[in-house]
Amino acid sequence: MSNDPIHQFQISKLVPIEIGGLDLSFTNSSLFMVATVAAAAGFLFLTTSNRGMIPSRLQSVSEISYEFVASMLRDGAGSQGMRFFPMVFSLFMFVLVANLLGMFPYFFTVTSHLIVTFALAMLVIGTVVVYGFWKHGLHFLNLFVPSGVPGALMPLVVLIEVISFLSRPISLSVRLFANMLAGHITLKVFAGFVVSLGSMGALGIGGAILPLAMTVALTALEFLVAFLQAYVFAVLTCMYLNDALHPGH
């Protein structure tokens, strides 16, 4: 077993594929993305296949997750936002299941790679921009023009607003990525202390209790973070979609 806390994030090619000079290999990251989608879709499909009027326990888990995202979207983007429900729900379930799958020992955490979270964030921002321009035309640019700013300052303020808008996908992706990366490294480092202290004889085994307790506590915390980050990602998605739906009439 490797004691290197970064080792868990290494990408390894499972099925090397190269098309036209592009490396399209099926990696362990791809495998866990497929597993995430399969787990989320399979769970939702199997638990709702009964369609009981009185839901079973698992069916109510699916229904709760639906209600949770739906009310989040209604609060964040109004009832018009419900047309984006499939996207927000898919994003939420993907991030949540990917985070939770990453909690298994020896599993790969998909969301601990910046490029994955950045792609998800670009999907959100791309939807906001495309839908905003399609629905409101150039009126969408009103988003960058705050009211009550003196004319001389306007170009500067608009420029800052544009940069602030462009920084959204970065902060959205960096937040999810940094939380997952930092959490998993911390967990691995503390678990590594247990092993290296445990190999130092009787005194070491006594001392290893402390990092072991810390690891247990951190594991619980990581489950919380896994859920919280999926929630934050979905909430921010709703907020940005709200801008696309209502760009400051």
Add this chain to the structure above:
Amino acid sequence: MDEKRRPGGPDQEGAGGETENGRADSLEARRQRLDAELLARRTAETGRGSQKDDRQGYALAVKLSSEFIAGVIVGAVLGYGIDRLAGTTPWGLIVFLILGFCAGVLNILRSTGAVAQPGAARAKPDSGRGDDDGN
């Protein structure tokens, strides 16, 4: 209710000067008692919830730093790109880096709720709450 709890409250009502004096005294005493109680409660709370505060502080740190860094990075990338396209080598980077810092500060102020969200004031009065409900 308050009148009755005050030491020597209702029965001193007759003599004017004495009442004023007694009231000031009791007010001072009550204020000191309140301060002491608040202090005790505050220390008790910080002692109990220090681990939780650490955790929330860490979450807040990740949130705010990601907002700020994102603004700076976008400013730097934009400036560098404009320099490469227009050949104005140091100036685009300088100007847009400064604007990026401004945007980063604006992002932080928005995410802490100190400044309203763009368009929120006009579109929906209740949507200016920011994203302060998680990390």
